[in-house]
Amino acid sequence: MTDIKDFEPDESELHATTGEMVGLAIPMRQGLALHFESTFLYRSAIHVYASMEGPEPAILxxxxxxxAEANLPSGTYTLPSDKIKNVLYAIWWRGDGxxxxxxxxxxxxxxINRWSELYLAGNFKFETDAVDNTAYSVTINKFELRGDY
Structure with missing residues (x-):
C-alpha cells in the first residue's frame, strides 16, 4: 500500500508533464459538491501522481x-484491469498526520502510448469511509495527461 507520507515524488523533474485533473467531492447525505483541480500532475515512465487542494484546506x-508496463498498448481500459494498478485516492490530515x-x-x-508521446485521459470513482459522520463520493470527472519521453 502506498504511504501518503511520500506525498511529494522525489523523482527527476525531467519527467514532469502538462496535465489537468478535475473532479467533485460530494458528501453522500448532503447536496454540497466540492470542486477541485489538481495542483500538479506528474508522471514517470509508468507512475502518475496528482495532488489536489481540498476538499478542505486542512486536508491534502x-x-x-x-x-502495468511502460509499453502498455494504446487502447481503452475499464477498471478493474490488470493493466492499470493501484488506482487510489488518499487523504492526509495536516493537524494529526x-x-x-x-x-x-x-x-x-x-x-495513447507511442515511442515519443504519452497521452492519458479518463475518469475514476472512489467512495470514502465516514469521517465526522460524512462519507464522500470522490469522482475524477476528467483527467488528461500529455508528455514526451
Missing part, C-alpha cells in the same frame, strides 16, 4: 495510479 489529497487510502470502485481510461 492525491490520486495515484501505475500502468492521520491518513487513509481508498481504491477506485469504477472507472476507465484511454491510453
Amino acid at each position: 489529497s492525491k490520486v495515484e495510479f501505475t500502468l 492521520a491518513s487513509k487510502t481508498y481504491y477506485a470502485k469504477s472507472g476507465q481510461f484511454v491510453l
Whole structure:
C-alpha cells in the first residue's frame, strides 16, 4: 500500500508533464459538491501522481495510479484491469498526520502510448469511509495527461 507520507515524488523533474485533473467531492447525505483541480500532475515512465487542494484546506489529497508496463498498448481500459494498478485516492490530515487510502470502485481510461508521446485521459470513482459522520463520493470527472519521453 502506498504511504501518503511520500506525498511529494522525489523523482527527476525531467519527467514532469502538462496535465489537468478535475473532479467533485460530494458528501453522500448532503447536496454540497466540492470542486477541485489538481495542483500538479506528474508522471514517470509508468507512475502518475496528482495532488489536489481540498476538499478542505486542512486536508491534502492525491490520486495515484501505475500502468502495468511502460509499453502498455494504446487502447481503452475499464477498471478493474490488470493493466492499470493501484488506482487510489488518499487523504492526509495536516493537524494529526492521520491518513487513509481508498481504491477506485469504477472507472476507465484511454491510453495513447507511442515511442515519443504519452497521452492519458479518463475518469475514476472512489467512495470514502465516514469521517465526522460524512462519507464522500470522490469522482475524477476528467483527467488528461500529455508528455514526451
